Amino acid sequence: MTYLFDPDNWEWVITQNNFRFILEGFLVNLEIAIIAMVLSLIVGLALALARLAPWKPVSIAAGTWIDVFRNLPLIFIILYLSLTIPGAWPDAYEDAIPGWFPEGLQSGRVLAAIIGLVLYNSAVLAEIMRAGILSLDRGQNEAARALGMSYRQSMRRVVLPQGLRRMVPATVSQLITLNKDTTLVSIVAIQEVMRHGRIVTGANFFGGVQAPVLQVFLLIGFMFIVVNLLLSRLSRRLEIRESKRTAVGRVKRVRGLEEQAI
Amino acid sequence: MDGLISVLTDNFDEWLAGFWVTLRIVVIAFAIAMVVGTLVAAFRIAPNKLLQRLGGIYVETFRNIPLLVLLFISFAGFRRAGLDIGPWEAGIASLGLYTAAYVAEALRSGVFSVSKGQIEAALSLGYTYGQAMRRVVFPQAFRTVISPLGSLIIAMIKNSAIIGVSLLALDDLLKTARVISARGFQTDEAFFWAAMGYLTLTGLATFTIRVLEKRYAIHR
Numbered sequence: 149m150t151y152l153f154d155p156d157n158w159e160w161v162i163t164q165n166n167f168r169f170i171l172e173g174f175l176v177n178l179e180i181a182i183i184a185m186v187l188s189l190i191v192g193l194a195l196a197l198a199r200l201a202p203w204k205p206v207s208i209a210a211g212t213w214i215d216v217f218r219n220l221p222l223i224f225i226i227l228y229l230s231l232t233i234p235g236a237w238p239d240a241y242e243d244a245i246p247g248w249f250p251e252g253l254q255s256g257r258v259l260a261a262i263i264g265l266v267l268y269n270s271a272v273l274a275e276i277m278r279a280g281i282l283s284l285d286r287g288q289n290e291a292a293r294a295l296g297m298s299y300r301q302s303m304r305r306v307v308l309p310q311g312l313r314r315m316v317p318a319t320v321s322q323l324i325t326l327n328k329d330t331t332l333v334s335i336v337a338i339q340e341v342m343r344h345g346r347i348v349t350g351a352n353f354f355g356g357v358q359a360p361v362l363q364v365f366l367l368i369g370f371m372f373i374v375v376n377l378l379l380s381r382l383s384r385r386l387e388i389r390e391s392k393r394t395a396v397g398r399v400k401r402v403r404g405l406e407e408q409a410i
Numbered sequence: 411m412d413g414l415i416s417v418l419t420d421n422f423d424e425w426l427a428g429f430w431v432t433l434r435i436v437v438i439a440f441a442i443a444m445v446v447g448t449l450v451a452a453f454r455i456a457p458n459k460l461l462q463r464l465g466g467i468y469v470e471t472f473r474n475i476p477l478l479v480l481l482f483i484s485f486a487g488f489r490r491a492g493l494d495i496g497p498w499e500a501g502i503a504s505l506g507l508y509t510a511a512y513v514a515e516a517l518r519s520g521v522f523s524v525s526k527g528q529i530e531a532a533l534s535l536g537y538t539y540g541q542a543m544r545r546v547v548f549p550q551a552f553r554t555v556i557s558p559l560g561s562l563i564i565a566m567i568k569n570s571a572i573i574g575v576s577l578l579a580l581d582d583l584l585k586t587a588r589v590i591s592a593r594g595f596q597t598d599e600a601f602f603w604a605a606m607g608y609l610t611l612t613g614l615a616t617f618t619i620r621v622l623e624k625r626y627a628i629h630r
Binding site for chain 2: 151216219220221222223224227228231232324328329330331332334335342345349360361362363365366368369372373376377
């Protein structure tokens, strides 16, 4: 305890650029998380629709794909991709990335990390979306079809707006998990917060003050807690606003979904 | 194809050892998660405001911190602080305490899913509070808790891989795959068999949960 709160052990935070250095690493994590979130939501919706497609081969193929990537460890996927991705891909990525993108994302190594995050999270999100859509009363789709809507129209106008609203809480928990999982990309040698933490705790990096490992990673953990708590607050706000706007009262939660996101 | 089979058969003892390490991490960490999780859940539903707050803080802290950060704190951090903690203890404790937060939430919502009338009815029948809990509330709560706990075990199997590649370097399934792939430059083959190992574990867990769910389902 005395070691933990000893001011000497916290001196590194205010010494020169240490704190800024950690924060810069953390921003790289957030940038990767945001890109992976957007892509995962898009791919996840496509997978969920393919899984629910009325044509059997497509549905079975999508289901197998989802089940495989949902059940493999994310770190396994990232590690495998980083070892086997063709060398031309990162080069193409480095050429293609616009110059105004943050510096942390310019390196081609980020590609394996982002592909891995998207492969895993899109599979989990697809399963959440599928359950959200299936939880909807069948009569909704049948009524829409009976009114003369095509399959696509019924999906877009009736089923998806209601089904997707139900999966907001589960999706947010998965996005929080994704945010935490961005720390795993440090094994692909991307300069993000875990790397920066280790650099700072290495031999006298900045200003000749040795940064103790425990305190550095406590600070990093604290940063994640703050951002993730904000995320879950935001989702609760959204839920309340949405239920007021649509006047449907409390949105029904889909049971057994929240636990998917760990 | 021959290469694929030989990567498995030539290193069979190593694969088995890796599989065993992963399994052991998951089982022990799950035991810790259940014990701590039950305690935290009890805190959260206790009639005491202070205990409720403490339970809440535990859940929010461990649920929102990355497991990798926990591993760094519990292994490298404590070691540098002068605490002699081994990779096994640090890894299992981190995974267990991390999952305990989720277990606590699952148990809490399980107990709340049993309607209040059930306890009142049991009490009015002359049961004591303990009897009512044991004979009426828990059997019903257990049913709703099976599937979330199952998802937690599957998540633990996946999260255990993080312990193997981080600085703790336990020789689990993923570490074994790395070692074997580095030795013979057979990355695809080695990772294929590791994937099979993980899918076997998660598949077995999924199957067991389905059976349990069916067995304890409410027949109406």
